Amino acid sequence: MDVAGAAPEPSLGGIYDLRLIRRLWQFIRPHRRTFWLSLACLPLSSALMLAQPLLLKLAVDRHVAAGRADGLATMGILFLLATIGEVLLVYWQYYLTMTVAQNTLADLRVALFSHVERLPASYLESNPLGRLVTRLTSDVDVLNEMFAAGAITLVMDLLTMAAIVGIMLTIDLKLALWALAFLPLLLLAMNYFRIVARYTYRRIRVCVARINTYLQESLSGMAIIQLFAREGSTFEEFRALNDAHRLANHRSNIYEAALFSMVEALASVSVASMLWFGGPGIVKGTIAFGTLVAFIEYIQRFFVPIREFSIKYAVLQAAMAAAERIFELLDTPVGLAVPEKPHAAARVEGKIEFRDVWFAYRGNDYVLRGVSFEVEPGQTVAVVGATGAGKSTLIKLLERLYDVTGGAVLLDGVDVREWDPASLRRQLGVVPQDVFLFSGDIRSNITLGRDGIGERDIEEAVRAANAAGFIGRMEGGLGARVRERGSNLSAGERQLLAFARVLAYNPRVLVLDEATSSVDAESELLIQDAVGKLFQARTALVIAHRLSTIRRADRIVVLHKGVVRESGTHEELMAARGIYFTLYKLQQGRQMAAAGVQRPSEAV
Numbered sequence: 305m306d307v308a309g310a311a312p313e314p315s316l317g318g319i320y321d322l323r324l325i326r327r328l329w330q331f332i333r334p335h336r337r338t339f340w341l342s343l344a345c346l347p348l349s350s351a352l353m354l355a356q357p358l359l360l361k362l363a364v365d366r367h368v369a370a371g372r373a374d375g376l377a378t379m380g381i382l383f384l385l386a387t388i389g390e391v392l393l394v395y396w397q398y399y400l401t402m403t404v405a406q407n408t409l410a411d412l413r414v415a416l417f418s419h420v421e422r423l424p425a426s427y428l429e430s431n432p433l434g435r436l437v438t439r440l441t442s443d444v445d446v447l448n449e450m451f452a453a454g455a456i457t458l459v460m461d462l463l464t465m466a467a468i469v470g471i472m473l474t475i476d477l478k479l480a481l482w483a484l485a486f487l488p489l490l491l492l493a494m495n496y497f498r499i500v501a502r503y504t505y506r507r508i509r510v511c512v513a514r515i516n517t518y519l520q521e522s523l524s525g526m527a528i529i530q531l532f533a534r535e536g537s538t539f540e541e542f543r544a545l546n547d548a549h550r551l552a553n554h555r556s557n558i559y560e561a562a563l564f565s566m567v568e569a570l571a572s573v574s575v576a577s578m579l580w581f582g583g584p585g586i587v588k589g590t591i592a593f594g595t596l597v598a599f600i601e602y603i604q605r606f607f608v609p610i611r612e613f614s615i616k617y618a619v620l621q622a623a624m625a626a627a628e629r630i631f632e633l634l635d636t637p638v639g640l641a642v643p644e645k646p647h648a649a650a651r652v653e654g655k656i657e658f659r660d661v662w663f664a665y666r667g668n669d670y671v672l673r674g675v676s677f678e679v680e681p682g683q684t685v686a687v688v689g690a691t692g693a694g695k696s697t698l699i700k701l702l703e704r705l706y707d708v709t710g711g712a713v714l715l716d717g718v719d720v721r722e723w724d725p726a727s728l729r730r731q732l733g734v735v736p737q738d739v740f741l742f743s744g745d746i747r748s749n750i751t752l753g754r755d756g757i758g759e760r761d762i763e764e765a766v767r768a769a770n771a772a773g774f775i776g777r778m779e780g781g782l783g784a785r786v787r788e789r790g791s792n793l794s795a796g797e798r799q800l801l802a803f804a805r806v807l808a809y810n811p812r813v814l815v816l817d818e819a820t821s822s823v824d825a826e827s828e829l830l831i832q833d834a835v836g837k838l839f840q841a842r843t844a845l846v847i848a849h850r851l852s853t854i855r856r857a858d859r860i861v862v863l864h865k866g867v868v869r870e871s872g873t874h875e876e877l878m879a880a881r882g883i884y885f886t887l888y889k890l891q892q893g894r895q896m897a898a899a900g901v902q903r904p905s906e907a908v
Contacts, residue, residue, distance in 0.1 A: 324627045328447075331408045331415070338407075342400035346460040349393035352386045354467055357601035359383045361475075364594030398454075405451035409444050416440050416630065422638045425705040426665070434517030439633050442512055443626040450623035453616050461609035461616075468606045476595055482581040483603050486570045494613065497563045504556045505621040509629060511549035518545055564611065571607035575600060640704060646724035652716045652731045654681040654812045654843030656702065662710035663697060670709070671697050673866040684844040686854035688884065689863035695847045699815055702845070703729060715813070733811030733842075737818040737849075739798040741790030746775055747782040749790075750805050757808050765807035770833055771800040814842045818849040851888050860884065 332339055363379040420436060428436075450456070472480035522529065522538055529538050578599055585591030656679040663672040671694045679685040687695050700706050701713050704720045712719045720728055741749050750765065751757045762782060766772045774797050778784035790798045806814065848854040855874045862870035862877070862884045870882050877884035 324624060324631065327631055328408075328627060331412050332404060334411070335404045335407045338400050339404045342397050342404060343460075345393045345397035345400070346457060347463075349390050349397065350460065350464045350467070352390040352393065353605065354464070354471065355386050356383060356390075357598040357605070358471075359386065360601060361592075361594040361598035364597050365592045366594075368594075401451055401454075401456070405448055409448055412447070412630070413440055413444055416444075416633065419634055419636070419638075423636060424638065424640060425700065427636060432517040432521065434515075434520035435513045436633070437520060438513040438516045439630055442516070443509070443630050446509075446619075446622050446626040447630075450619050453619040454612070458613075458616055458620065461613075465606055465609060468602050472599060472602055475598065476591065479578060479582055479585075479591065479595070479599055483574050483578045483599060485577060486573055490567065490570050490610065493563060493566050494610075497559055497617070501556065501559055501617065501621050504552060504559065506625045507552040508549070508556065508622065509625045511545070511552050513629075515542075515545050515549055518542060563613070567607060567610050567613070571603065571611075574603050574607075578603065640707060640725065641721070642725065643722055646727070647718050647722045648724045648727035649716070649731070652812050654731075655679065655714075655716050656813065656843060656845060657714040657717075658698065658701075658711070659714065660711035661698075661701065661708050661713060663694075663701060663706065664709050665706075671866050672701075674711070675863070675866070675868055676711075677861050677868060677871060679843055679845055681843055682841060683858045684839055684846065684856075686846040686848045686857040686860045687863060688848050688851060688854070688860060688887065690887070692865075693863040694866045695863055696817055699734065699817055699845070699847065702815065703732060703734065730809075731811055732813050732815055733806035733809055734815045735799070735802045735806055735817065739790070739802040741786050741793070741798060741801065743788045744786055745780070745783050746778070746786060746801070749786055749801060750782075750808050752805065754809065761808055762804075765804045768807050769800050769804035771797070771804045774800070812842060814839065814844040816844070816846045818847050851884075851891055862887075 359379055359382055363376060363383075366375065368376070416439060420440075469480070469484065472483060518541070522542065529535060578596070582591050582596045582599070586593055586596060658675050658677055661672050661675040662670055664670045675694070675698070677685070687698060689695055697706075701708055702715070702720065704713075704723070704725055707721060712721075714720065715723065715728065715731065747762060750762055763772075766775060766782070774793075775781055775784065786792065790801075793801070846854055846857065848860075854860060857874070859871060860874060860877055861868055862882075864883055870877055870880065870884055872880070878888065
């Protein structure tokens with residue numbers, strides 16, 4: 305079940321892809337000294353582990369069986385030292401491995417977040433936030449589980465098992481063959497598990513991403529869910545997603561339990577078959593008792609990594625699936641090409657030009673069709689039109705959130721595609737219709753962490769934006785707490801903070817995207833006064849919803865179905881009695897009806 309409107313999950317290739325390991329190594333490489341040191345502990349600990357059964361064999365055959373007690377203390381001390389050495393090496397190997405893991409994954413999260421910051425708006429609009437959060441959190445955590453479970457020691461486990469087989473074959477060939485008689489059956493079972501587990505762990509990662517996506521969307525829109533009494537249907541949708549996740553995990557548990565139980569059974573059968581074959585040999589004197597003791601120890605140690613294989617392999621499969629999704633995100637092109645020597649300017653004059661601009665979000669479904677107009681430095685130009693006319697798209701193209709399909713958008717005569725994106729956006733002060741505020745305080749939401757904005761600058765910006773009144777009433781003033789998305793502030797207060805933010809940044813070009821369309825009349829008066837201060841000595845491009853707010857604009861551009869149909873002052877357009885005249889009269893009539901005022905023709 306996918307969230308409506310979400311892009312489908314990417315189709316994955318084979319799990320065992322050495323390219324993923326190589327790419328993961330790029331993040332491990334800065335910490336490679338610690339990594340190699342941790343790996344160096346593995347053969348040493350394995351050697352000490354392999355030595356312990358041999359010491360037991362020597363103690364039994366040379367001392368216990370011979371009735372000699374003089375060397376048993378030495379053998380016991382050697383066995384104890386080997387055990388202590390193995391424990392210490394395993395401890396340091398795990399500690400060093402997890403140190404590498406934490407540093408590596410911290411670097412990976414930073415790389416992911418840095419890449420997401422540069423992704424094009426089209427990607428962010430077509431992919432649910434929950435899926436991106438999954439990539440940066442739980443998918444990275446799965447890689448941490450891979451390190452914690454010791455999945456990277458699988459190769460060393462195989463070498464240790466090979467060494468055990470080699471030692472047993474050297475000590476007694478026939479006894480070793482009896483002990484390993486059921487190994488082919490185990491290998492077949494493990495291969496089957498490898499095949500079926502591949503798809504199961506992919507499915508789990510997909511289910512996790514879908515649950516996170518649905519939770520993010522549902523929790524953000526919980527007020528709407530409650531207002532429209534959709535709790536029941538929303539709960540059923542979530543339960544379906546949760547059930548899919550549960551079933552995927554249940555299926556993986558079945559495979560893991562089957563493999564684990566088979567390993568346990570074969571380990572017991574191997575020991576039993578060895579005793580059945582070796583017991584008569586001890587009675588006859590063809591097999592030393594110490595040899596049998598050593599074989600029992602080696603068989604038990606041989607099956608230890610196999611018992612852990614299901615856990616390690618499960619984690620490794622999940623980690624490879626998570627890594628593929630992580631690198632799929634990292635491979636997503638940033639979309640906007642930046643020239644080798646981009647244009648940058650500390651200050652601009654503020655001339656804006658849309659030159660024969662064509663744009664389509666998809667295919668040939670053009671939102672803008674040959675749009676051309678200019679905004680001279682210091683001039684205020686308003687863009688009006690019906691919903692869907694392409695007004696807000698002009699702002700996205702000016703900010704270069706999207707690139708034009710045809711034509712060009714220029715700032716100070718330079719195509720915005722030639723600008724350094726960061727430098728371009730520093731010249732633009734945008735006040736959106738839907739103001740986004742971050743969790744924190746008033747001060748941080750005005751400065752947005754930008755250096756060079758002092759306390760005096762903030763206070764002046766707050767006064768100029770007419771925000772000092774409501775900020776002064778809040779406990780803490782500029783340090784007052786702002787909840788997530790500014791939920792503890794009204795729409796008008798959020799809008800005034802947006803104006804204060806722009807004033808603090810002091811841009812040369814001001815862009816207003818229907819900034820007064822969703823506020824009350826009192827807030828609108830404060831905003832209109834703040835707008836007047838913002839427009840002083842600045843170029844302004846205003847996307848207008850309420851036509852009464854742009855009567856004093858130097859020029860008004862009327863967009864209709866993506867085409868510039870009219871252009872002029874308010875008086876010129878009203879005199880022309882065209883689209884603008886119709887829109888203005890319709891809006892004025894609605895406002896009068898809302899206020900309970902009759903039109904002149906309806907008056908008694």
